[in-house]
Amino acid sequence: MEAEADPQLDPDTDDLPLRANTKHILVRHYVLDLTVHFDRRVISGSVVLFLQPTGAEDGGGGSEEQGGGHLAGDDSVEASRTYQETASSHSWESSRDGDFTLVLDCCDLAVLKVEEVDITSVLLALPGSPVQTDGVTRSTLSTLSHSLMSMPSRQWREQHRLYSQCSRAPNLQGGGQLRFYTDHWSLQVRKSGVVSAQDFPRVLRICYETRPTGNSMRWTKDQDHRSCLYTAGSPINNRALFPCQEPPVAMSTWQAAVRAPAECVVLMSGEEPAVPREDNNTSFLIWTYYVTMPMPASTLVLAVGHWHLVPVASPFPLDTATTGPADIDKAQTGCSVWTESAFGKGSSDVQTPALQTASGGPTTRSEFAFCQSTREDEAPALTDYSDSLEYGISCSHGDYPCRFTEQRARSQREIPHRVFAPACLLQKAQIVLNLLPQCLAAAHSVLGVHPFSRLDVLIVPAGFSSLGMASPHIVFLSQSVLAVSDGESQTDASLCGSRLCHEIAHSWFGLAIGARDWTEEWISEGFATFLEDVIWAQAQQLSVQEAAEQSDLKALLRWRRLSDELDNSQEQLQILRPNLDSTGEVSESGSSTVKHALNPDKTFMQVHYLKGYFLLRFLASQVGEQHFLDFFRVFVNKSHGQLILSQDFLKMLLFTFPDIERKGLTLGAIYADWLDCPGIPTWLRDRSAVWLQARLVEEVKAEVVKWILPSHSHQGKGRKRKRTEPKVNHKELSPDQMVMLLELLLEEATMSHATMHRLQKKYSLHKQDAEIRHRWYELVVKHRFSQAYKDVENFLIHDQAMGVYLYGELMVQEDARQQALARHCLSLVREDMDPSSRRVVEEMVL
Template sequence: METQLDPMKDDLPLMANTNYMLVKHYVLDLDVDFKSKVIEGIIVLFFETGSQYRKTSCLDKESCQSQVDETCKMRTSEPCHIPVTNVRACSSKTAVCGKGEEDTSDKNGNHSNKEQASGISSSQDCCDIENHGNKDFLLVLDCCDLSVLKVEEIDVAAVSGIEKFTRSAKITDVSKELENLRNQIVHELVALPADRWKEQLYYFTRCSQAPGCGELLFTTGTWSLEIRKSRIQTPADFPHAIRIWYKTKPEGRSVTWTTDQSGRPCVYTMGSPINNRALFPCQEPPVALSTWQASVRAAAGFVVLMSGENSAEPVQLQEGILSWYYYVTMPMPASTFTIAVGCWQEVKQQSFTAANQTNVEFPLPSSQADFSPHIIFLSQSVLPGGSHLCGTRLCHEIAHAWFGLAIGARDWTEEWISEGFATFLEDIFWARAQQQLSHDEVKGQQELKASLRWRRLRDEVQNSEEELQVLRPKKESTGELSESGASIVKHGLKAEKIFMQVHYLKGYFLLRFLARAVGEASYLASLQKFVQKFHGQLVLSQDFLCMLLEDNPEQKKSGLTVENIFENWLDTSGIPKPLLEEGETWKECRLVQQVSGEVTKWIQTNQRIRKSGKKKRKQDEVVFQKLLPDQLVLLLESLLEEKTLCPRILQCLEKTYQLREQDAEVRHRWCELVVKHKYVPGYGDVEKFLREDQAMGVYLYGELMVNEDVKQQELAHKCFAAAREHMDASSAKVVAEMLF
């Protein structure tokens, strides 16, 4: 049954009944067809009985006794036979994206949520396990925009050598015993210790290829795939290994079919609000931590990149077709699964050799960055204009390796746990990358960054809905579960939400406030302790806050408590009260004061030119200082507050700082100045920005329209018409609402 949604709230449903059955591993076998814009194939899911039903599961049955005995000693691991063979060179051209360095993570670093799911509690359950009667159990998976063709149970007991996963003397023909045996085998397989991951992957592969033993009934809804087996009434008796044949749809919202800037086709997962449910049937809630392996086939000439731990080498299956194999052995949410297929080219970056041996890059049409295990998506927008923007963006995405992947939010509404920490650590990582800077120079740059973030937070609070500004929207209900595990993510489908930075900014300022309160050294020590303790787990805000205050008990004496942090920072909209009381301390920063001096020069020069009118009087030459990229952003934002800047000033401004050659953040502010002051010679810069830096330029469309200038409105419509087909759905929706 479908959870009833309020269409006015744009809530995102998480339909999977994870409390009854929990997926532990996926095996995907897919074909990518660029002609039809379809990904087609098979997915095999391996389950364990969920926490809600575990106490009354088949653990008490004689045929499943091995499930309660975790001390079973198994024979020595068999060698891993991974389906990757010889290499065939791939001809391709330029590309822009970062493929992470070789994984060196501890194989024991597994997520453990301690049987706690996430999301907003739902009053509707996907099935009633307390009062089954004669009702069949219903397995519910998250699924949309997919054509499901067939679902069947897998006879894992037919796999040669699988006897090692059962103590039964022999396999009988008794149906019930055979069903129990299959589920027992799956339980033993998913429960293998982390140091036997090669053996585990080998048997997952073998089981995924085993024959079927009966089709399962299924129905698809708007947001779900519901599967049942006739006369099976409990999760414990439901098949724990199932195979699904399916196809994606060209309009599916989990992947984007587009072209790179060379006009060649590509497809990639683009961090959609609906995550991966339109790529494969899955369990979306964070509690569904799973491993996976995937074989993906595409035409020769295309390169398949995925968020895998291995560096895949293509295998030629037939003429013109290559297969790529990836796997992940650390359990993570299905939302972290990432794929990108295109004519990518591996580019070796000498300047990053020490930290990253190779860097695979590819062009994306948006200006966002996104992080998944072992792969970073970067837009071409962050590359021009020096290393600053690209470097800081990389630092932010790398920080997600700790906050977002190694440690995840138990409740998706607490986005700040991922984005706030990544924003805070971004500055620390970037400082380490710039080893030539002194301590004072590092602190100066960080205070300058704080100044910019303050301005953005102030503007966003003034121009967004209050309910979207709250970091813990469920307040005391955060982390509470429905009986089945199904839930709702508030405002998860709201198009405007993906462009908001409030979770980044308020989260950053909270962590900055705490670091200043306890002292940087103590704060970083507590942060390191937190990462070590909760590595591989799902957390709530209070998990970090309680540990920090326990490590620094003197703060409680001064009145700093978890409760008042909730009240002042996480549970309310607007600017946090402590941040207002702290004052804009960054104004004392030398780099900020330097910008203030330059702003004054430009304003005074503008006033003199306006007073002189058209008379060409010799002006005293003004010497402007060279500024850092972040200083240029602050300069232009400050000049945007001026009511009028004459064309000569704008011309001089662009020439002085070579604004057209700067990074995208600087060019964005330059375009805002051009639009505000109707500077016609700069309209070409605006058009180029809207075409090449689509996501960053979304709100420029609004500024072009609000001026009610015919030329600017024509420019907005012209650019949108050219870029619309390459935009993601959320961006296109927001822009369309501005224009029409």
């Protein structure tokens, strides 16, 4: 992030402004009260902000104390005036008169009013209230709000109850309405006569509506063609869902009540599954969620739709009270009957079949299978951290109910989990439910305590722009990771399992531990990509050799992808630490900009995933893989609940393994070779040659020869008589080997249609996972294999998360039929495509 944000930043430029003045004042808690209107494609309601000035060491103090008087409202016409979006920036600035301005990140919201909330009616009546007074002063409100926000974590339930009550309190009599102004990127709020953050109101209610065009949410149709809504992981995050503080340092808790049509299910980031209740005899139900772990506002997600709970496949009779409709009304709505008893009144103390885990035998660390260091020299000396490795966890974060200190959480290999999907995908989504227990248990064996108490997985609509997205307590998965067929072979499970492991890894890296500077995406994505392989190998219970071979094959595939991406992208987008030594710096107010965050090309780049992954593989090769993984657990135990920079991880690594620094691997060297420059480090180029000679790759090369020779023999041959093809014995290949086979065949200039036909028939390529099918359809397009064009069309419609660049391949061939196919597919999915994907595809096709 750059230190200064231009207040007049063009919304069409490359960088994303973070406007919130977090160095002056912070939001500590949000209370959202929202209603979903599918007919208008908007969400209406309010958000109540509980604010705390930075540097305030107590709840009182402020300029009004000098007079000691009672609060007075802004009774002049000018003071009570609200500034809508039509007001000019000049008129807003000229009316400042030295007043303090609260700046929130906001985009595409219709703000109706901003008011100060009078919390005295709630908090003064409490036994032991820190203030006993008949009058309401600024000091009273400050002290009461500070007392509420400072309640110890053991009282979190009472604290959230009071937050909820305060959010419904009336506005302050005589001076509750505050002045506000919205521009493209922010909401700015002032109270007349208040010149400092210390004196600014501590509890605000903002009434607003979202806009149908807001990019934080996708209003679309699910696979059953029914209306749904979900937060899309947009570059602008949640600022088009609610006014918030976007900078990651603005860690906060939240609670929400969401009203939605009774036939819908509402899923959200939350520590307990919601139990819907009726909304005063309306056709809506109210769903409530909360979190007690402070998180950046960008991590909150919401999904509303006609989702169905995937039933647990079990030899025992299903409990219809938790897995299916119990009466005709609920059957028509598609919502399971969820009762208080079904989910338990605690966080997860009571488990029912819908949430139960299927724990197997314990997995010890010695059983963990991952490739050992291929270096033959002695493992470097390392700092003794055995005491902290097992249960000696001393949290370094602020006070919140932390699972890392709970004995029960330490032994919980699998957290309660559920899977939701549209009705038409319930059978295919069963594979996700079946894989989750082993993936969760494997993640626990690698990283230790699950940071979050439960997990929901939602199969999102086809227009979702990536294969997955992780948030606290919930993961969005693309339908592309599901099997094409109804079977559950190894091929079916590979893509789904590895992607699940990737998203589960984000619970530790990306969520429990976040990047303090958003430009350092590799801290989240590089770590998750590295751990994806480790966790998936453990989930498969591979031997050490099998895990090592699988890891090296995946590394080669990623190397090829990274090389191609770096050859075809701007150098400025290849740098993992684009702000160099200014990383983490912000302006005096706390505002900043995120470099290249709005660049449409960056949306589809994987350099942060891949280059970050290879940096971690490099570091593992220096200290030994098992030592490196043990260090991960230590780092997680120390850093969970905090935001970090690259240097925090690297400095701790160098301190733990002092031998590698003595051998010349310094922090500066890592910056210079990996983080601060474009291109490919020398180690990676050299290592890729080793991966190319691996056994699994050699098997693929042998298969390539078997396919190429017959194809070449067909070139130039006539068709006068039917030829008998020689029988060739082909080796069975793993999914990753299949991808490699197709990538190597793509390097061939020509391939006969007869060979293409045999290739498709041999491997049933149209039924393979999406990664394999993507490479196959590239081959189809390159060699104009028209028999498979219908399959290409299906891929572009149903696998939108992976099909973007296939449009480019169809257009670049300059084949009229292929270009017509691309335009036809775009016309079919255009309305439901992710906006970023649509923009890129339209540039290719139109």
